Amino acid sequence: MEDIKAYIESGILELYVLGDVSPDEKLQVEELALKHPVIKAELDEIERSMQLYAEYNAVEPATHLRDRVLNSLLTNFGDDSTFDKEPDVQTAKVVSMAPPKSYNFYKYAFAACLALLLASVAVMVSMYNKLQDSNNTIAALQSDKQHFANTVSLKEGELEVLQDASFKFLKLQATAKAPTGSQITVAWSPAKKKVWIDMKSLKMPENDKEHQYQLWALVAGKPVDLGVFDANADTADMKEMKSIASADAFAVTLEPKGGSPTPTMDEMMVIGKF
């Protein structure tokens, strides 16, 4: 007991309460306190005194601090309740997602439609142009055909005149008025009452736009109008004139455009008599 009393009086228990002992001393004090109620009682007294001393020296912390501290503890409180549990290792269910095919399908389908539409329009424009060309060609061909048909018809007429034995051919010769060498050939069938002039044989000065040549038949000394014609370089066909049953002579005069009822004798270019 003397040892215990000396131990108490050494002041180590006070240092123990003040946390000012080595770990070995700490263990020793705790062991002895368990063994000896006197030491335990002494420790308890020292602790109580120091607690009261602290209470005497207490400083009330600011009011707001209570909430702050309690909140920080309650935050941890929530953590604590989950800490003990083994954290659930939740393996996320991985599902491989198919790429949004339908979306792409419609996108590409739309693009394809658009491309087809554009291609169709281009083809249609091209076809239309070709059709126009074809139509033009057909029109040109028809026109040519008509031209050839006319030509054939005309040539048949000429051939008929040339082959018909009833036609008489008369070469009209230049008068003093006309340039030397002026001439035109007239074919006349008294039986068929038809008169043609051969433009190929025409050798007369070209008439201007105000004037035309006019063919006359002289029947019993009187001139009869047989129609007007132009002397152009590009006319090389035979031309049918007005009908006449009988004639003594043929003459051509230069008259105002459209012809005159009676011939202007001063302007007589060629004349031929049977």
Next chain:
Amino acid sequence: MSRKRKISLSEEELVLALRNREKIAIEALYDMYSASLFGVISRIIIDTATAEDLLQETFVKIWHSFSGYSTEKGRLFTWMVNIARNLAIDKLRSKDFKNQNKNQELENNVTFIDEQRNTVYKPELLGIKELVETLKPEQKLILDLVYFKGYTHVEAADELGIPLGTIKTRLRMAIQQLRKHFN
């Protein structure tokens, strides 16, 4: 703002509630001990904001390491106040805190510490006038150096130039005086 009625439990009830991790234990713990613990912390760390941070840290540590406490080892408050004191002293001695506050070396300047203490002590508020009278100045000086300033008794002996045995005796006498006073 009307202050909430403080929750108070017996130490046995409180320990049991803390052990069961009951929510009410946290509030009771704060209401019962925050002022005493803050008294200790704010004497070691003068800066109020830092002292408040340390009080919060203390409660967090108490809450987390409560399994380390057993009633056989002593009173709950003794265990808690040592946590508070150790956190405060660690802070006081930490490099960043010294730089931040341009504190002087703790061991080398008792006068500085005493001056600090004087600014914090509020005898009229705390009602310790008669208590101070019961303690002899040399007893109180050593008690406060160890209890409130984080000195070890060895450091206190060095600082005051007093033999280690005398320090221990004076410390014991001081606490004896307190016991007498509180009884």
